[in-house]
Amino acid sequence: MPLPRSGPVRSEAARQAILQAxxxxxxxxxxxxxxxxxxxxxxxxxxxxxxxWWPSKGAVIAECLLEGKILPGRxxxxxxxxIRHDLSQWLTTVFxxxxxxxxxxxxxxxxxxxxxxxxxxxxxxxxxxxxGSVAGRLRSAIGTAPNLTTDTxxxxxxxxxxxxxxxxxxxxxxxxxxxxxxxxxxxxxx
Amino acid sequence: MPLPRSGPVRSEAARQAILQAxxxxxxxxxxxxxxxxxxxxxxxxxxxxxxxWWPSKGAVIAECLLEGKILPGRxxxxxxxxIRHDLSQWLTTVFxxxxxxxxxxxxxxxxxxxxxxxxxxxxxxxxxxxxGSVAGRLRSAIGTAPNLTTDTxxxxxxxxxxxxxxxxxxxxxxxxxxxxxxxxxxxxxx
Amino acid sequence: MPLPRSGPVRSEAARQAILQAxxxxxxxxxxxxxxxxxxxxxxxxxxxxxxxWWPSKGAVIAECLLEGKILPGRxxxxxxxxIRHDLSQWLTTVFxxxxxxxxxxxxxxxxxxxxxxxxxxxxxxxxxxxxGSVAGRLRSAIGTAPNLTTDTxxxxxxxxxxxxxxxxxxxxxxxxxxxxxxxxxxxxxx
Amino acid sequence: MPLPRSGPVRSEAARQAILQAxxxxxxxxxxxxxxxxxxxxxxxxxxxxxxxWWPSKGAVIAECLLEGKILPGRxxxxxxxxIRHDLSQWLTTVFxxxxxxxxxxxxxxxxxxxxxxxxxxxxxxxxxxxxGSVAGRLRSAIGTAPNLTTDTxxxxxxxxxxxxxxxxxxxxxxxxxxxxxxxxxxxxxx
DNA sequence: AATTAATCGAGACGGTACGTCTGGTCTTTGT
DNA sequence: ACAAAGACCAGACGTACCGTCTCGATTAATT
Numbered sequence: 001m002p003l004p005r006s007g008p009v010r011s012e013a014a015r016q017a018i019l020q021a022x023x024x025x026x027x028x029x030x031x032x033x034x035x036x037x038x039x040x041x042x043x044x045x046x047x048x049x050x051x052x053w054w055p056s057k058g059a060v061i062a063e064c065l066l067e068g069k070i071l072p073g074r075x076x077x078x079x080x081x082x083i084r085h086d087l088s089q090w091l092t093t094v095f096x097x098x099x100x101x102x103x104x105x106x107x108x109x110x111x112x113x114x115x116x117x118x119x120x121x122x123x124x125x126x127x128x129x130x131x132g133s134v135a136g137r138l139r140s141a142i143g144t145a146p147n148l149t150t151d152t153x154x155x156x157x158x159x160x161x162x163x164x165x166x167x168x169x170x171x172x173x174x175x176x177x178x179x180x181x182x183x184x185x186x187x188x189x190x
Numbered sequence: 191m192p193l194p195r196s197g198p199v200r201s202e203a204a205r206q207a208i209l210q211a212x213x214x215x216x217x218x219x220x221x222x223x224x225x226x227x228x229x230x231x232x233x234x235x236x237x238x239x240x241x242x243w244w245p246s247k248g249a250v251i252a253e254c255l256l257e258g259k260i261l262p263g264r265x266x267x268x269x270x271x272x273i274r275h276d277l278s279q280w281l282t283t284v285f286x287x288x289x290x291x292x293x294x295x296x297x298x299x300x301x302x303x304x305x306x307x308x309x310x311x312x313x314x315x316x317x318x319x320x321x322g323s324v325a326g327r328l329r330s331a332i333g334t335a336p337n338l339t340t341d342t343x344x345x346x347x348x349x350x351x352x353x354x355x356x357x358x359x360x361x362x363x364x365x366x367x368x369x370x371x372x373x374x375x376x377x378x379x380x
Numbered sequence: 381m382p383l384p385r386s387g388p389v390r391s392e393a394a395r396q397a398i399l400q401a402x403x404x405x406x407x408x409x410x411x412x413x414x415x416x417x418x419x420x421x422x423x424x425x426x427x428x429x430x431x432x433w434w435p436s437k438g439a440v441i442a443e444c445l446l447e448g449k450i451l452p453g454r455x456x457x458x459x460x461x462x463i464r465h466d467l468s469q470w471l472t473t474v475f476x477x478x479x480x481x482x483x484x485x486x487x488x489x490x491x492x493x494x495x496x497x498x499x500x501x502x503x504x505x506x507x508x509x510x511x512g513s514v515a516g517r518l519r520s521a522i523g524t525a526p527n528l529t530t531d532t533x534x535x536x537x538x539x540x541x542x543x544x545x546x547x548x549x550x551x552x553x554x555x556x557x558x559x560x561x562x563x564x565x566x567x568x569x570x
Numbered sequence: 571m572p573l574p575r576s577g578p579v580r581s582e583a584a585r586q587a588i589l590q591a592x593x594x595x596x597x598x599x600x601x602x603x604x605x606x607x608x609x610x611x612x613x614x615x616x617x618x619x620x621x622x623w624w625p626s627k628g629a630v631i632a633e634c635l636l637e638g639k640i641l642p643g644r645x646x647x648x649x650x651x652x653i654r655h656d657l658s659q660w661l662t663t664v665f666x667x668x669x670x671x672x673x674x675x676x677x678x679x680x681x682x683x684x685x686x687x688x689x690x691x692x693x694x695x696x697x698x699x700x701x702g703s704v705a706g707r708l709r710s711a712i713g714t715a716p717n718l719t720t721d722t723x724x725x726x727x728x729x730x731x732x733x734x735x736x737x738x739x740x741x742x743x744x745x746x747x748x749x750x751x752x753x754x755x756x757x758x759x760x
Numbered sequence: 761a762a763t764t765a766a767t768c769g770a771g772a773c774g775g776t777a778c779g780t781c782t783g784g785t786c787t788t789t790g791t
Numbered sequence: 792a793c794a795a796a797g798a799c800c801a802g803a804c805g806t807a808c809c810g811t812c813t814c815g816a817t818t819a820a821t822t
Contacts, residue, residue, distance in 0.1 A: 111305045111360065112302050114301075122363075124360060152375075152376070153372035156375070156377075159353075162357055167319075170305060170314060171304075185346070
């Protein structure tokens with residue numbers, strides 16, 4: 001039984017303002033330029049209100065990720081029935097996002113955040129390979145492609161695909177059309 | 191004992207001391223606790239001596255990587271002729287290293303450094319997938335496994351494998367024996 | 381005619397707890413370490429209960445002074461008939477109080493409070509020179525000493541004596557026996 | 571033999587800027603509105619440069635006092651040969667200063683600073699009663715007034731006079747002409 | 761009795777300043 | 792010329808309090 005408490009409750013408005021400010025600044029300036037003071041100023045919020053509810057800026061980012069404030073719905077893998085086409089589409093989308101001014105920064109910022117904060121790491125992985133994303137799409141495609149049978153390790157497949165994307169982002173090498181095809185060949189077979 | 195100095199040429203002793211101190215501190219405390227001041231203090235070196243030769247701490251890490259001060263030789267993929275066994279061995283080694291006290295921190299630190307510094311990113315990719323490592327071993331194995339033919343995209347394969355490792359490290363999920371097998375299944379086929 | 385009012389009246393228990401907590405903390409930690417939050421916590425009282433009734437911490441201190449919660453009765457000047465002896469006694473008592481662990485802090489805290497709060501300043505002056513204290517004793521001694529005639533400016537005399545005490549306290553110089561005699565000589569003549 | 575040291579020496583320009591900014595802000599806004607951040611901003615100086623050389627804002631004020639940045643020369647007691655007239659003049663000047671917009675604040679600010687910082691307390695006392703001021707003037711007047719003989723305790727006399735001034739300032743009561751005469755009567759005799 | 765309104769303890773809120781730490785630059789002294 | 796040492800300006804860190812506001816419970820006087 002929770003202790004009966006009086007007094008004001010947590011302000012949802014402040015919470016939203018903080019998450020939004022964090023997402024915006026992360027996209028605009030990148031992870032290492034992201035400061036608690038900056039978030040507080042942008043969100044019109046006292047610093048203590050951030051420290052009261054989150055232990056670190058990594059934790060704030062993790063919650064942004066959870067709330068979908070950072071990686072939007074366009075990361076969902078489409079489902080046209082043709083798994084190769086769908087993944088190709090997804091990869092194109094992801095790298096188009098990376099190609100944008102802010103997108104370039106964004107994924108690397110997330111990786112940096114994930115490297116420093118365990119929770120962010122787990123959530124980033126979920127966002128990329130989770131049921132609503134690559135792994136889910138692969139699972140639904142079992143049987144539609146010769147290499148995708150019931151005993152195909154789809155989770156690991158998704159992991160490998162997403163990991164390749166991250167490695168590309170870290171090495172700053174663009175993923176061009178032919179590379180994309182080869183990557184799918186490598187992971188799905190030909 | 192102070193470093194011996196030898197007039198107006200660049201001091202190799204200072205350079206080595208800086209690289210070693212950086213590598214040590216990175217392994218001991220992690221990327222975000224790594225400071226230029228800390229490096230200078232540990233290396234018994236003036237801060238300016240670091241700023242004179244490197245533009246950022248990311249660049250110092252990149253050079254550490256290049257000099258092999260960080261990722262040691264044990265990351266080389268063994269070559270017994272059995273590519274599946276060799277890669278399994280390599281993955282085991284990498285994750286054993288991650289399991290260690292300092293290793294846990296190390297890869298993530300490298301990823302964090304890579305996320306913030308382009309040069310480090312490229313070098314990290316080279317270290318993992320470069321000719322001396324996974325990609326090279328895969329290339330040399332062409333023909334020895336049914337899925338590895340001359341037109342297999344080995345670079346992308348290596349990328350996917352290494353990427354999966356990074357994603358595991360970021361999500362703090364251990365890579366156990368069965369996962370490992372499934373990952374190889376996913377990438378090499380069965 | 382008073383405005384018709386409903387609801388509970390001011391809690392005397394809360395008021396007393398606040399004044400007592402203030403006096404205690406002032407003696408224990410000194411003026412600059414005295415905070416409204418500290419008082420509220422010590423008195424088991426909500427902050428608003430303080431802000432509802434007092435405009436500032438200076439005002440709380442002033443009321444403590446008025447209620448005798450801070451400067452106790454031992455500051456009363458004794459009356460043995462011998463004015464010189466009585467004042468000497470009083471000065472000794474005051475400086476003995478300063479010598480104590482908490483007393484050292486106390487007078488300076490009062491001075492600090494007086495410097496920031498007009499009301500406290502006036503009350504401090506009244507406590508030291510007011511009718512129940514030095515000025516009163518001097519007035520009652522008119523005629524018993526050659527320098528104390530009906531046209532002696534006793535208020536100013538009391539002010540000078542008390543002021544000297546404050547200045548000594550501010551300069552952290554102890555008032556030893558010979559100094560004490562000289563001070564009385566200076567003020568009362570010889 | 572002092573340790574041989576390399577590196578830059580303390581910047582006198584920064585020191586002067588800090589002292590001047592402190593004195594200005596103290597006169598303009600008063601003691602409790604005086605902040606280290608405010609001083610640093612006004613002096614165009616990093617906060618650390620203040621903390622490197624002074625332990626507290628009280629210590630900065632004490633050094634301002636020592637350098638004459640706060641209490642200017644007009645506090646010197648004039649010397650016309652007539653001690654009563656000179657002291658009357660001095661008291662008038664001091665209270666005129668208190669009557670000014672900034673002066674009102676200044677003495678109380680000094681008292682507040684003195685209450686919190688031992689060094690400031692000692693220096694304030696020296697400024698008021700020291701050899702260059704009231705005590706010195708009294709000493710030089712020995713023999714020119716009936717009450718001022720060689721065995722008059724001039725230091726205590728000066729202390730009583732200055733203390734009375736401080737007490738007046740704390741109680742916010744103006745020192746008018748008749749009070750002034752009575753005060754001198756009380757201290758110098760009639 | 762039911763209603764009304766002010767009080768109470770508690771504590772979240774937007775802020776300011778604290779004292780510390782680090783970044784990157786610049787200056788001094790020594791080799 | 793280069794290296795060490797370290798002072799400089801700048802600004803973020805995480806903490807402590809400020810004074811205001813909000814909450815639910817309690818408590819009198821007014822209906």
